[in-house]
Amino acid sequence: MGFWKLVFWVAAAFNFAVGLPMLLAPEAMLGVLGQPVPDDLLMTRLASLLIVVLGIGYGMVARDPAANRPVLWLGVLGKAPIPLLVWISGGAAALSSSAFILSLGDLAFAALFLLFLLTHRRPTVA
Numbered sequence: 001m002g003f004w005k006l007v008f009w010v011a012a013a014f015n016f017a018v019g020l021p022m023l024l025a026p027e028a029m030l031g032v033l034g035q036p037v038p039d040d041l042l043m044t045r046l047a048s049l050l051i052v053v054l055g056i057g058y059g060m061v062a063r064d065p066a067a068n069r070p071v072l073w074l075g076v077l078g079k080a081p082i083p084l085l086v087w088i089s090g091g092a093a094a095l096s097s098s099a100f101i102l103s104l105g106d107l108a109f110a111a112l113f114l115l116f117l118l119t120h121r122r123p124t125v126a
Helices: 003-024 026-032 042-063 071-079 082-096 098-119
Strands: none
Touching: 003 026, 003 042, 003 098, 026 042, 042 071, 071 098, 082 098
């Protein structure tokens, strides 16, 4: 398996590892991350569902990077601002939180996705 396919499979697994527990047991996952549990978990579950769906997209990219590369733009746009959003929501205390540390993984994936997109351009049809 090539390096890039491995990156995309790991990204898919990362999203499933975060999204599925948050979707199925949000109170427990928020507790692990040291985050408060809101009274209404609808937004948490909706965000978790989107995380899982994007994980499916990264799996599609891993299977066929050339055909599914546009999915990675969603990953860049969705993952890059996550550390900033976590910091905004928690201030300076957020910088040492589990949620912020986990969000740095999103930033790393966003950088890898962008690197792939910029260095593996789709061939033009003559």
